[in-house]
Amino acid sequence: MITCSAPGKVYLFGEHAVVYGEPAVCCAVDIRTRVSVAPADSVTISSSLGTTGIDFETHPYVSAVVERFREIISLEGVSIRIVSEIPVGSGLGSSAAVTIATIKALDTLLGTGLELDDIARMGHEVEQRIQGAASQTDTYVCTMGGVVMIPQRKGLDLIDCGIVIGNTNIFSSTKELVANVAELNESFPEVIGPVLSSIGMMSTVGEDLVNSKDYVSVGKLMNINQGLLDAIGVGCAELSSFTYAARNNGAYGAKITGAGGGGCMVAIAPREHVDDVAAAIAAAGGEAVVTEATDIGVREESR
Numbered sequence: 001m002i003t004c005s006a007p008g009k010v011y012l013f014g015e016h017a018v019v020y021g022e023p024a025v026c027c028a029v030d031i032r033t034r035v036s037v038a039p040a041d042s043v044t045i046s047s048s049l050g051t052t053g054i055d056f057e058t059h060p061y062v063s064a065v066v067e068r069f070r071e072i073i074s075l076e077g078v079s080i081r082i083v084s085e086i087p088v089g090s091g092l093g094s095s096a097a098v099t100i101a102t103i104k105a106l107d108t109l110l111g112t113g114l115e116l117d118d119i120a121r122m123g124h125e126v127e128q129r130i131q132g133a134a135s136q137t138d139t140y141v142c143t144m145g146g147v148v149m150i151p152q153r154k155g156l157d158l159i160d161c162g163i164v165i166g167n168t169n170i171f172s173s174t175k176e177l178v179a180n181v182a183e184l185n186e187s188f189p190e191v192i193g194p195v196l197s198s199i200g201m202m203s204t205v206g207e208d209l210v211n212s213k214d215y216v217s218v219g220k221l222m223n224i225n226q227g228l229l230d231a232i233g234v235g236c237a238e239l240s241s242f243t244y245a246a247r248n249n250g251a252y253g254a255k256i257t258g259a260g261g262g263g264c265m266v267a268i269a270p271r272e273h274v275d276d277v278a279a280a281i282a283a284a285g286g287e288a289v290v291t292e293a294t295d296i297g298v299r300e301e302s303r
């Protein structure tokens with residue numbers, strides 16, 4: 001049996017706008033999905049969502065990965081078992097992590113010799129197939145780890161402060177949220193276009209601030225980015241309440257991460273304040289997790 005893992009991620013800046021070609025800055029975090037594979041006569045996929053064969057209702061991403069491998073190598077059966085610390089449908093990139101960890105595990109089992117760039121590319125193709133429109137961000141950062149600027153694929157300095165995630169526990173489908181933004185953009189292109197460009201500008205301005213570890217300024221930009229995400233309709237009352245709770249309790253800045261509409265927000269904070277920030281999010285009704293950035297991307301854990 002071979003086990004591979006891949007990390008979740010938070011966006012410092014740029015989700016949604018990145019789907020329209022704007023830059024984004026995304027950071028892998030130390031919360032992982034583990035996928036174990038073993039030879040078998042037929043395909044079995046088991047996770048917290050259930051046990052299935054190839055099944056595009058329950059396991060669309062993993063099913064698409066298996067089909068993709070069948071295009072390059074003969075693969076009759078395989079047993080795939082998923083254990084994840086990343087909440088599903090929460091903006092932390094659970095879909096990318098399960099996709100990338102499965103690709104790496106199958107690559108290792110079948111000896112297909114994929115390089116990291118190949119894994120990221122295949123993962124992006126799978127996300128595009130299942131999600132409709134999908135940027136390369138989640139699959140790339142979860143393959144490589146660290147802090148990455150997209151579309152340049154440029155590595156930035158690892159975030160050296162505390163990261164607190166606040167989960168609303170409201171399931172949000174990235175596919176739906178991306179489609180909602182597209183609809184708003186079609187209705188009001190003159191209004192939404194400039195908002196998306198302004199979101200992109202966060203990354204352009206933020207890049208040097210991340211590299212110089214100026215987290216006070218990074219936090220201010222995250223707060224502006226949050227306002228613009230609200231403007232494109234991907235916020236909700238709980239996400240707003242948790243971002244204010246974080247900001248009022250020592251965070252440098254706080255915003256939605258990922259698709260929004262539910263799911264998670266992210267705050268960056270001095271390490272000495274992370275517990276206060278987490279307590280404030282919990283008091284506002286969220287599930288708070290204190291984490292750190294990680295430069296460990298997809299990797300084999302055991303065989």
Ligand SMILES: Nc1ncnc2c1ncn2[C@@H]1O[C@H](COP(=O)(O)OP(=O)(O)O)[C@@H](O)[C@H]1O
Nearest residue numbers: 047082084088089090091092093094095173174
């Ligand atoms: N642990 C898991 N096991 C199986 N499938 C998973 C797992 N985590 C995520 N997924 C897949 O990813 C989908 C959620 O992806 P998405 O809507 O993009 O949200 P997220 O923000 O978490 O990436 C789930 O509906 C499921 O198909």
Ligand SMILES: C[C@@](O)(CCOP(=O)(O)O)CC(=O)O
Nearest residue numbers: 016091093134135174258259
């Ligand atoms: C909204 C979007 O920018 C990020 C979605 O992230 P997540 O699936 O919510 O973790 C979509 C994308 O980049 O493909």
Ligand SMILES: [Mg+2]
Nearest residue numbers: 093095096174
């Ligand atoms: Mg996703």
